[in-house]
Amino acid sequence: MSTVVLLTHPASAQAALAWAVQFATEHRHHLHVVVTGADTPGAPSYVSPRVLAELDQALVASGLAFTAHVESRDPAAKAVALTEEHQADVLVVGIRRRSVTAKFLLGSAAQRVSRDADCPVVLVKGEHLSGP
Template sequence: MTDLYSTPHPRFPTPNLRVTASPGVDSAAATVVLAMRADASPAVLDHALAAAHREEACLRAVVFGTDTTTAPSVSPLAECTRLGEALAEAGVEFEVQRAGSDPAEQILALAEDHDARLIVMSTKRRSPVVKLLLGSSAQQVILEAECPVLLVK
């Protein structure tokens, strides 16, 4: 007899976070991870592209919105598509993911899974008190990353 109550059954499949990618990204030898806020300055992308070219690496990006006390907002797919178009135009191998429920964990997992050489992360300025109360994805990534992290405003 099947025990339907003690075995979890997902009602819906887990959605894929990958929005767009270049054909050769999965065979890339090196990786730079880009943690891109939807409202970031163009300098963030410039730094990430420079790092990818310097390291001869692909660029794996996570696009996320602002942090809230409950969960980070999920960036619209249009932002992910726009970033994918910019990366294709720049001539690098790339993957763009929309943010899941915990962008910091997602960024760290990407860096660990692909042995990233660098994490380029966009940030916004918050007071120390607000960071203490609300937390910060950037702080978590900095504390837990096993590779260098470049924070760009």
């Protein structure tokens, strides 16, 4: 059994990770964490070593079995593929507020995984919803 969480925008990543860690702990799941720098096509997708070290430290402290996957090309596709490969019970994604125009022109990882995943998808709002 496993849980997959997709961490994209910093404003929602912390809330999504907290929800996924709690769920995976309660259900004794292996946690697959997909990390990317951005969920907007054309945006920088660099993930700093500091961010990865902090993520690793937080996950080790949680006591969960986990695997981190850094994905810069297509994080939504990677998350969906992991749900299929590991027969995940749930896919967790952080969301943020965007204008209607930005949603139409750019789409989002959350939209893609909610459409493409075969398992239930949980959308978690971040504390500070902002952005284009």
